[in-house]
Amino acid sequence: MSYSVFVDTALQLPAPDVEALIEGRVIAAMPRIFIEPGRSFALYPANISINLLPHEQYYRSSFLPIAKNALAQLNSETVLIKAWARCELCQILNDPESLEALSQLTVWTTEALQQTLLQRRYIFVTHLRVYLLPQPLEMPVQSSGNFVSLPKSLTVTDATPVLSDTIFAKRRQQLEKLEPPEHPELEELQSAIALLSTTNPKAKQLDTEIKIFLGWSENSPTAKPDPDLAWISAIAQIGNSSDGNTFEKLVRKSFVKLGFANSNTNPKASLNPESTGGAGGLDFYCETPYPVAGECKASKHESVRNNVTAQLIHLGLTHLGQDRFDRSVKIILAAGPLTNPANQAAIGSKMNVIRPETLQKLVELKAKQPGSIDLLQLKPCLEQQPFGEEADAKVNRYIDDVREKLKVRSYIVQLVKDFLERTRSENVELNQLHGAYSMSKPPKQLSREELHEMLVELSSPLTGYAGRIKGENLGRDRFYFLRDLLLDD
Incomplete structure (x- = not known):
C-alpha cells in the first residue's frame, strides 16, 4: 500500500x-x-x-x-x-x-x-x-x-x-x-552501450537488460511487441492462399528470423527474403548453423503431388551437389495434404512436411521469447523420424516442449520473487527455495540439482532474471530476484 x-x-x-x-x-x-x-x-x-x-x-x-x-x-x-x-x-x-x-x-x-x-x-x-x-x-x-x-x-x-x-x-x-x-566489467560495457542507445534500438534494449542485471532497475519499461509480428501473423494465411510468391518470401524471412543464414550469392540457392528462387531455383536454402534445403507449396485446397518431392531432389542436387544435399535437412512447407505417393516419397527421402501454421507458431515463439529457440536443439528433431506429413507433429512437440521449459523457468523466477517479498529477505538459499518449490504446485517436479541448474541459467549475465551469490557448496548458493520472466498466453 x-x-x-x-x-x-x-x-x-x-x-x-x-x-x-x-x-x-x-x-x-x-x-x-x-x-x-x-x-x-x-x-x-x-x-x-x-x-x-x-x-x-x-x-x-x-x-x-x-x-x-x-x-x-x-x-x-x-x-x-x-x-x-x-x-x-x-x-x-x-x-x-x-x-x-x-x-x-x-x-x-x-x-x-x-x-x-x-x-x-x-x-x-x-x-x-x-x-x-x-x-x-x-x-x-x-x-x-x-x-x-x-x-x-x-x-x-x-x-x-x-x-x-x-x-x-x-x-x-x-x-x-x-x-x-559484483560485475564491474558489465558496468563498463553498459556505459559504452549507453552512448549508442539513443539512436540504436538494439543497443537501447541491451542497455536496459544490463541495467536490470546490475540491479540498477527492476523491470523493462512496457516492452513494445516485436514489429516483425505483423508479417509473422500472416504466414498461415498466405500459406493457405494461392499466392506462392509471397509465401516463399515469408518462409525465407521466417528462417532468417529463427537465426538461419546464408552467404551464398547464388539466387538459385539463397535465403534472401527480398527475392525468390525463381524458375529452376530452390525456394530456400540455409547454410548455417546447418544446411537446410526446402520447397514451398501454398494453397490449402490443392493436394501436393509427387512432383514437389521430385523437384526438391532435382534442384537440390543441381545447385548443391550430392554431398551438400545429402547433409542438408530437407523441408517441404505445404498447406495442402500430400497425395499418398508424395508422402511416401517424402518419407523415403527423409523430408519433413511442415504446415504454415506450425512455422508461424515457431517464429512467433522466437519473436516473443528471443532466446527460446535453440536451432541446434531443433536440428535432431528435423533429422530424426518421423518424416513426411507426420513430421509436423514432431515439430509441434518441440514447440510444446520449449513452452513447457519457459513455463517452469517463469514459475521459478516468480517463486524467488514471492519468497523474498513474503519473508522480507534479500536473498534465498537453494535448499530453502527447493523446499518452497516442492511444497508449492509447480508445473514440473524438479530435483535440487535440476532447480540449481535452472537458477544458474536464469542468473547468467545473458538472461539476468535472477542474481546469484555463490556459497561454499551447491546447497548454500543464494539467489535473489532481478526481473520477471513474462510469458505470452
Whole structure:
C-alpha cells in the first residue's frame, strides 16, 4: 500500500549525481551536511561548479559521458525536478582507506573523494530511496544553500520507486559494508552501450537488460511487441492462399528470423527474403548453423503431388551437389495434404512436411521469447523420424516442449520473487527455495540439482532474471530476484 509524503524543500546535488540516482545507477549522495534518516525532499540538479575538481577528474570514466550529457541539459534560468527521495541512512566517513571501495560503488573517482575529505575532514554518504514524480516540476534556478524551498509544496507518494524493496535492500547493505561491485566489467560495457542507445534500438534494449542485471532497475519499461509480428501473423494465411510468391518470401524471412543464414550469392540457392528462387531455383536454402534445403507449396485446397518431392531432389542436387544435399535437412512447407505417393516419397527421402501454421507458431515463439529457440536443439528433431506429413507433429512437440521449459523457468523466477517479498529477505538459499518449490504446485517436479541448474541459467549475465551469490557448496548458493520472466498466453 502506498503512502503520501509532504515535501516542501529540495536537496541541491550536482546534476550528474541526480541523474545517476534517477537511473538507479547509485543510491548514494554526498551532501555537505548530515541529513537525518527519515527526512524527505525533492532532488535539485545543480551546476557542477559546486564541486572541487573538473568533472573529467571528478567522475569515473565509465560515467563521464552521462555526466556531460546531464550538464549539457542544464538551463541557466530554470531547473527541472524529476524525483524526490527519503534518507534511509547517513554514514560519516573519514577513513582514507575506504575511499577506493566507495568509488567502486558510486560514480565518483577516488581522487574526488580524497579531495572532498581533505577539504571537509569527513564525508557524509547519504543513502537515498528515490521515487519518480508523476510530473516534473519546473522552478527558477537557486544558486546557494544545501536545501532550497520549492515554489509550491508537493504531496508525493512512494508509488513509483526507482528500485524495488528487494534490490534497494541489497544495494544498501553493499554500500553500508562497502562490499565490492559484483560485475564491474558489465558496468563498463553498459556505459559504452549507453552512448549508442539513443539512436540504436538494439543497443537501447541491451542497455536496459544490463541495467536490470546490475540491479540498477527492476523491470523493462512496457516492452513494445516485436514489429516483425505483423508479417509473422500472416504466414498461415498466405500459406493457405494461392499466392506462392509471397509465401516463399515469408518462409525465407521466417528462417532468417529463427537465426538461419546464408552467404551464398547464388539466387538459385539463397535465403534472401527480398527475392525468390525463381524458375529452376530452390525456394530456400540455409547454410548455417546447418544446411537446410526446402520447397514451398501454398494453397490449402490443392493436394501436393509427387512432383514437389521430385523437384526438391532435382534442384537440390543441381545447385548443391550430392554431398551438400545429402547433409542438408530437407523441408517441404505445404498447406495442402500430400497425395499418398508424395508422402511416401517424402518419407523415403527423409523430408519433413511442415504446415504454415506450425512455422508461424515457431517464429512467433522466437519473436516473443528471443532466446527460446535453440536451432541446434531443433536440428535432431528435423533429422530424426518421423518424416513426411507426420513430421509436423514432431515439430509441434518441440514447440510444446520449449513452452513447457519457459513455463517452469517463469514459475521459478516468480517463486524467488514471492519468497523474498513474503519473508522480507534479500536473498534465498537453494535448499530453502527447493523446499518452497516442492511444497508449492509447480508445473514440473524438479530435483535440487535440476532447480540449481535452472537458477544458474536464469542468473547468467545473458538472461539476468535472477542474481546469484555463490556459497561454499551447491546447497548454500543464494539467489535473489532481478526481473520477471513474462510469458505470452
